[in-house]
Each structure stands twice: as structure tokens, then as C-alpha cells.
Amino acid sequence: MGKVIAVANQKGGVGKSTTVINLAAFIGSRGRKVLCIDLDAQGNVTSGYGIRKKTVQYSSYDLLIGRAGIGEAVIATEFENVSIVPSTSALAGAEIEIADLDDRLKRLKMQILMCRDSYDYIFIDCPPSLSLVTLNGLVAADSLIIPLQCEFFSLEGLSQLDQIIKHVRSNENPSLTIEGILFTMFDPRLNVTNQVVNEVKKVFPDQVFETTIPRNVRLSEAPSYGMPVMYYDKSSKGTEAYARLGCELLGEKYTEKPKKKLTDILKSKKKNKSERK
Ligand SMILES: Nc1ncnc2c1ncn2[C@@H]1O[C@H](COP(=O)(O)OP(=O)(O)O)[C@@H](O)[C@H]1O
Numbered sequence: 001m002g003k004v005i006a007v008a009n010q011k012g013g014v015g016k017s018t019t020v021i022n023l024a025a026f027i028g029s030r031g032r033k034v035l036c037i038d039l040d041a042q043g044n045v046t047s048g049y050g051i052r053k054k055t056v057q058y059s060s061y062d063l064l065i066g067r068a069g070i071g072e073a074v075i076a077t078e079f080e081n082v083s084i085v086p087s088t089s090a091l092a093g094a095e096i097e098i099a100d101l102d103d104r105l106k107r108l109k110m111q112i113l114m115c116r117d118s119y120d121y122i123f124i125d126c127p128p129s130l131s132l133v134t135l136n137g138l139v140a141a142d143s144l145i146i147p148l149q150c151e152f153f154s155l156e157g158l159s160q161l162d163q164i165i166k167h168v169r170s171n172e173n174p175s176l177t178i179e180g181i182l183f184t185m186f187d188p189r190l191n192v193t194n195q196v197v198n199e200v201k202k203v204f205p206d207q208v209f210e211t212t213i214p215r216n217v218r219l220s221e222a223p224s225y226g227m228p229v230m231y232y233d234k235s236s237k238g239t240e241a242y243a244r245l246g247c248e249l250l251g252e253k254y255t256e257k258p259k260k261k262l263t264d265i266l267k268s269k270k271k272n273k274s275e276r277k
């Protein structure tokens with residue numbers, strides 16, 4: 001049965017969608033079957049995987065309002081072992097449509113139950129809010145990845161999210177765990193970075209990923225080409241960071257493929273030349 005991991009933080013622009021896209025791609029490349037569920041009306045994971053929203057027949061909106069089953073909404077992507085339940089702007093209307101239903105918090109969970117056996121990992125990209133849609137993600141998940149930027153206000157956001165997690169645990173989803181807090185756009189040269197890291201580790205000991213994600217321009221360019229960073233630039237810092245995170249999640253050792261240095265290539269060329277003489 002696949003593990004369901006929601007990527008959540010009510011703050012926008014912290015790297016949730018980027019994490020879903022690139023973590024899923026790496027884990028898929030390691031031979032695991034992965035499903036990404038795009039739960040954000042902005043559809044960044046959908047477009048980041050090169051899926052044009054105009055071509056989408058059923059989306060996460062249809063799942064939540066019960067107009068389609070998850071099997072109908074899943075599309076295979078062009079990338080190894082990754083499928084996706086896309087999202088479109090229609091999702092913005094779901095909130096109102098499900099608000100009065102008794103099972104409004106469990107609608108996604110019920111859908112996921114029907115397909116859990118077909119995947120090793122299911123990642124849910126939550127919207128930047130503490131809405132009913134986000135709660136559907138938290139109720140459906142086994143664990144959470146919380147991307148965090150090292151800013152002072154992140155701490156307030158984190159404690160607010162922690163309260164929601166506790167609430168969900170004591171009601172709909174007692175076994176919800178924190179997979180890890182992930183520092184994104186990480187810059188260890190800044191004082192504030194170290195202050196925030198220390199503070200978070202104090203409050204959430206053993207719940208912080210060892211891997212941090214640096215700021216890397218390739219990570220922000222890749223979505224506009226509709227591909228995860230590892231396919232866009234395999235030697236970028238962004239590719240390496242998400243590979244490290246993927247290994248940490250899978251409990252595997254990260255081993256960097258040895259890169260040939262330019263000086264080594266020139267040396268071996270020289271050697272070949274002198275041998276021919
Ligand atoms: N590590 C990074 N380095 C550089 N740019 C990043 C990084 N992570 C995310 N971005 C960019 O920052 C913006 C917000 O990231 P995104 O993943 O969409 O955040 P969220 O889903 O939390 O709103 C996007 O333009 C994205 O391409």
C-alpha cells in the first residue's frame with residue numbers, strides 16, 4: 001500500500017509545488033510508482049509536468065465534488081513512473097460546494113483509498129491556505145512534509161500549522177505524522193537562517209530533514225519548460241538537492257555520480273596523443 005505524503009504550508013511561495021514536482025520525479029526515477037495529486041487551483045504541479053490545463057478532462061476538483069473517480073482523473077506524465085491528478089482553476093469553487101457535506105473533510109481520503117495499492121508514493125500538493133481543501137490533504141495523508149523558508153514570520157506560520165495538525169490528529173486522522181520540515185531557498189550565510197533553524201530544531205527535534213534545498217535558478221526555470229529539474233539540468237544544484245532529499249526519504253544512501261573534471265579530460269587527451277607518437 002502506497003504511502004501518502006502531503007506537502008503543506010499555508011504560506012505561499014515557500015517551495016511546496018517545487019518540492020512535489022522534483023521529489024516525485026526523483027523517486028519515480030528510482031523505480032517507485034508515484035502519483036502526484038495537485039490540490040492547488042493554480043495548478044503549478046500540473047503545468048510543471050508539462051500538462052496543458054485546457055486538455056484536462058477531470059481534475060482534483062471533480063474528485064472533491066464527486067463528479068469523477070480517481071481512476072478517471074489520473075494521467076500519466078512523460079516522466080518515468082510519475083502520474084498526476086491535475087488541477088485547474090475550477091478547484092477554487094470546490095470549497096463552497098463541499099462545505100455543507102457531512103464527509104467534507106474525507107472526500108479526498110475516500111478517493112485515495114481506491115488507488116493506494118497501485119502506487120508506492122502519493123504526494124499531495126496543498127494550496128497556500130488552511131482551507132477545507134488543505135484539510136482534505138491533511139486528513140488523507142500518512143505524513144507531512146513542511147517546506148519552510150528561513151524568515152522570522154515562518155516561525156509564526158509553523159506554530160499555527162502545528163495547531164491544525166494537532167487538531168486533525170485528535171479528530172479525523174490520529175496517525176498523521178510529520179515526515180520532516182524542509183528548509184528551502186536555504187542560505188547558511190544569513191544570520192536569520194541560523195536563528196530560524198535553531199528555533200525550529202528546538203521545537204521540533206528530530207523532525208527536520210538533514211537535506212536543505214538551496215536557492216537555485218534552474219529550479220525556477222524548469223517548470224516553464226514543463227519538466228522536473230532533473231530532466232532540465234541534471235548537473236544542477238537543484239537536481240542534487242532533491243536527489244539527496246529523495247534518498248533521505250527512501251532511507252537510501254546518496255551517492256553522487258563521479259563527475260569528470262575538465263582537467264582530467266584534458267590530461268587523458270594529452271596522454272592519448274603522446275601514446276600515438
Ligand atoms: N530552491 C529554489 N530556488 C529558486 N527558486 C525556487 C526554489 N524553490 C522554489 N522556487 C521558485 O519560487 C517560487 C515559489 O515556489 P513554489 O514551489 O511555487 O512555492 P509554493 O508552492 O509553496 O507556493 C516559484 O517561482 C519557484 O519556481
Ligand SMILES: [Mg+2]
Pocket residue numbers: 016017018040044125126
Ligand atoms: Mg504551490
